[in-house]
Amino acid sequence: MSCTKWLAGILLSSILASSISVGRVSADEWIEDESQINQQNQQAPQNPVPQNQAPSQFPQPQTLQQSLDEQMPNERERDLERQQRYERQERVEEKPVGNTTDFTRPLEAGVSSFKQIDNDFTNLPLLLQKPVSALPKTGPVTRKTFQNWLAQSHPGLAARISKDQVIEIKGEWDDSAHALSSFGIPFTRIGPKQIRNYDLTKTKVIVLSCPGALLPDESRALANYVKSGGYLITTDWALEILNEMKGFVRIIEPSGFELQEQVVDAVGLSADPLCKNVPSEAFWKIAKESKAVRIVQRNYCTVVARSKMLMNMEIGHIAKYRPPEEADLYQAGILAVLVDYGRGKIFHLVGHYDNDANTAFVNDVPDQAPGISISMRQAMATNFIAEAFEK
Secondary structure (H helix, E strand, C coil): CCCHHHHHHHHHHHHHHHHHHHHHHHHHHHHHHHHHHHHHHHHCCCCCCCCCCCCCCCCCCCCCCHHHHHCHHHHHHHHHHHHHHHHHHCCCCCCCCCCCCCCCCCCCCCCCCCCCCCCCCHHHHHHCCCCCCCCCCCCCCCHHHHHHHHHHHCHHHHHHHHHHEEEECCCCCCCHHHHHHHCCCCEECCCCCHHHHHHCCCCEEECCCCCCCCCCCHHHHHHHHCCCEEEEEEEEHHCCCCCCCHHHCCEEEEEEEECCCEEEEECCCCCCCCHHCCCCEEEEEECCCCEEEECCCCHHHEEEECCCCHHHHHHHHHHHHHHHHHHHHHHCCEEEEEEEEEEEEEEEEECCCCCCCCCCCCCCCCEEECCCCHHHHHHHHHHHHHHHHHC
């Protein structure tokens, strides 16, 4: 037993000595390896990244502006649009519309193209500051006065027009036939239901009298006529047909603000042919419950006339009933707007084309324009008719 214990003790001592030896060698090797690594790091050639260039595995640091561009695109777009609006704030438009049309842009509802028109009214706020002239009294205007104005503005026009080239679609509230007769313009009068099957191949101008109560297939016939090159006058409530439900692409629409029957001031804001032989400042008869206009697509519209009185009324209405961001001067006080629609044009009047006196077929005009006696609205609408024949 003693020999066995002696041998076991020797064996245990050998094992312990071997473990300590191995542990010391391993520790020395670790220390040696670490020093070698440090030495190699000190001797290795450095390849620093240039100061103006970030390593490829890291993205370039973004500027604050770039960060805002990515994080808040909607806010930036709204700010930019608001800034552009205030910078423009509508100047007195001097660019003639003429008859040039861009047919390259495809559109909806079968309309091949629209011409884009620059509207940049920087002087519009000044319009609000101008005093309103004393409003005129209602007075008679003879047929001779209407016809003399037409002869001076468009010599020989009436003699060149045949009855099938100008059509009035009879309305209930506006008697456009009365105005056409006063100017001596030949025309044909039809009912709303007749338009759907009417031969319009020779027709150059259609006057849709208020209220313009057309069924969808009847208004689609008008839409096809205009986009093919026809000229259309819409008066007052007839604005309601210019929407998708009636076959038109929506460019203008009722704003929801109804106007009271009154005579207001009127300022011509365009130098295009619709203002020919028309004073720049005159008056305008608003019919009972006339509908104020809202422009949906500005690039295709020219505001031809505005009213300072209506601008103040509508801005006050917006301030009272709508959020502040809708207080856009561009939409306020519109009396007449020209829409470039496909190959044709639409001219919309707030109010009526006829004399607009209280009794039908009378010659009283409540908003006689200085120097011409007839009203601005009648002169502009008749210039629109003349343009159809002179283009």
